[in-house]
Amino acid sequence: MTTVHQACYEILRAQRLTTFFGNPGSNELPFLKDFPEDFRYILGLHEGAVVGMADGFAQANGKPALVNLHSAAGTGNAMGALANAWNSHTPLVVTAGQQVRPMIGVEALLANVDAASLPRPLVKWSAEPSCAQEVPLALSRAIHMAAAPASGPVYLSVPYDDWKQEAGPGVEHLAGRHVETAGMPGPDTLSRLASALEMASNPVMVVGPDVDACGANGSAVTLAERLAMPVWMAPSAPRCSFPTTHECFRGLLPAGIASISRLLEGHDLVLVVGAPVFRYHQYEPGDFLPKGTRLISITCDINEAARAPMGDAVIADIAGTLRALAETASQASRPMPVARVRPALAEEEAGPLAPERVFDILDEMAPRNAIYVNESTSTTNIMWQRLRMTEQGSYYFAAAGGLGFALPAAVGIQLAKPERRVIGVIGDGSANYGIQALWTAAQYNIPAIFLIMKNGTYGALRWFAGVLEADNVPGLDVPGLDFCALARGYGVEALHADSSQTLITSLREALAGDRPVLIEVETRA
Known part of the structure; x- marks a missing residue:
């Protein structure tokens, strides 16, 4: 007999999710029973730190990481860290132990009441399987959902008596599944993007974290050089997507509406790649864009595209689209931007360091x-x-x-x-x-x-x-x-x-x- 426990570890092994980050409680012990030697468990002393470690690990690897939390209490402790993972498009598979099924309805101690609703809206998908036989399918779905663009955290609550149950028929098909996204824009869209950039008299590019996340910094540099464009990092950028020493680099955009508009003054086209448009912070009312300025964004996130207050958006594969634009855009005749002057080295002074x-x-x-x-x-x-x-x-x-x-x-x-x-x-x-x-x-x-x-x-x-x-x-x-x-x-x-x-x-x-x-x-x- 193949148990739910065995089937799920086979899925995790096949998908190369063999590093767990966790802080276990009693509900999680049956899931961790007989922990395989080819897996490793990284223990954290607080759930916020656990999710933070997994967040860094997954971002650096570019692949989903597995998090194991304790029921509602552990999930609650981790919610602040989940907010960071959600906004950085970090692929996390967050599992939480649930009370045994006969005890959920009476809300026994450590029952996660309405478990699927608890982590929303900070996860892409959240579920508690309706029966033990659905657990392997739900885990497989969670892994693929976390990794699919725009990637992000997902949440799966599992009653701890499910792990010893017999898995359902067909479970052997789940471990080897692969789900891929082919999100390149068509030739007409690429042609329109390239034409807009070539026809602009003074374009500027704003790059965001998804450029670095998909390994496309080099393509961003090539495109900026080809079109002699200045480049800004998006406001409050959680990653660096352009070399800070490059002559095109202008720095980090501020997080205020009016301030951004002032810095974009004089540019007839703003190309935003891999960033929200824009992630503002302090309230600073003003025009979203200077008059006469057009904005086009390329994003992997339909939510970011839909909620932007201005501009056109293309939802597409960031790396492939940047690479294609860099290869097809014509070389601009205008001179390259003048490199920023690096600040002078700070002088030594007595007392605490500046x-x-x-x-x-x-x-x-x-x-x-x-x-x-x-x-x-x-x-x-x-x-x-x-x-x-x-x-x-x-x-x-x-x-x-x-x-x-x-x-x-x-x-x-x-x-x-x-x-x-x-x-x-x-x-x-x-x-x-x-x-x-x-x-x-x-x-x-x-x-x-x-x-x-x-x-x-x-x-x-x-x-x-x-x-x-x-x-x-x-x-x-x-x-x-x-x-x-x-x-x-x-x-x-x-x-x-x-x-x-x-x-x-x-x-x-x-x-x-x-x-x-x-x-x-x-x-x-």
């Missing part, structure tokens, strides 16, 4: 293929100005702005990319939301470097307090934190830096080793 000085040192010392995971939100613009990020997959940020992403994501990314050094740059306020991931880094010897920017305050909130004219607001400072003590308590080596020289020494030691290290850096508020 963030500019921290990033100058980091840029000088880190390997050129380093991966940066950012959650120092108040210094994001400085980071984009001063770090040379040129490789595919060099930068990650919380796509929904939810704190607690960077520290666990750095662990997951380093696990997926052991050949590159991962450096998390994290504010002292943000670090507390995912601090439990330090334990996982120590236990599995995952050699990420965690650079804590310690200034004793929520810097981004202080900036917003000024924008919103909100005076005398409580709760903006976080004094008295000792991240070196916290790190050592979780088993991670910790170093303290309060000057350029101590930061240089600490980074040199961390980069030379093969173990996780936290560096607490005293910075200015």
Whole structure:
């Protein structure tokens, strides 16, 4: 007899989902029973950190990752992290244990009441199978749904008495299934896109995270060079999709309506690739586009295409469409954009380090293929100005702005990319939301470097307090934190830096080793 448990592990094995990220409870134990030797289980001490690690792992790998949560309580703890995964199009298969079927209706302890509704709207698909024999099919569907464009998290609740039941007939067909998406635009559409770009007198391109996610940064560079276009990163970009050292690169767009419109002034065509149009933040009313400016977006997400307040949209395969445009567009006769002037190196000053000085040192010392995971939100613009990020997959940020992403994501990314050094740059306020991931880094010897920017305050909130004219607001400072003590308590080596020289020494030691290290850096508020 093939059990539901056996059938599901065969599906997972065939689909190469052999790494689990989880924090189990009693409902999940029957699923984890007799855990196969060819699988690995990465334990996290909090569900938010678990999903954050899986998020980083899946983004870096470009493939679905499996998450195992505990019923409703564990799912609730993970919801903030799910918001980031949803907005970054991260393919996660989130499983949650449910009470046994006879106990769900009476709402016994640990019953996940209305389980399929709980994680919505932060998942693409959510289900609880109606009987045990549907579990393998539901798992197979979840995997394919997570990976299909636009990829994203899905959720499957399974009563724990289902795993020992006999699987239904035909279950053997599920493990070997492959689902592919062929989403290239037709010749007429490609011709219209190329013609629009060629006929524009001053086009500009805005690239978003899906360009980096599909490995198309090189095609974006080729297209920009062919058409001599300046290139902006989309607002609040969770990935870096264009080399920051390239002469066409202009920087990170702000997240306000009026500010974006001002920066796009003078361009008759805006081509947005792999990004929402646009992900605004602070309310800054104004014209969505300058007068006389046309916008065309290429996206893999029908929801992003439909909700955009302006412009035309093409829903298509990002990598293939960019490559085709780069190959077919004619070479522009106009000169290339003038390269940005890199900011001068920050001067050494007494006292806590200026963030500019921290990033100058980091840029000088880190390997050129380093991966940066950012959650120092108040210094994001400085980071984009001063770090040379040129490789595919060099930068990650919380796509929904939810704190607690960077520290666990750095662990997951380093696990997926052991050949590159991962450096998390994290504010002292943000670090507390995912601090439990330090334990996982120590236990599995995952050699990420965690650079804590310690200034004793929520810097981004202080900036917003000024924008919103909100005076005398409580709760903006976080004094008295000792991240070196916290790190050592979780088993991670910790170093303290309060000057350029101590930061240089600490980074040199961390980069030379093969173990996780936290560096607490005293910075200015």
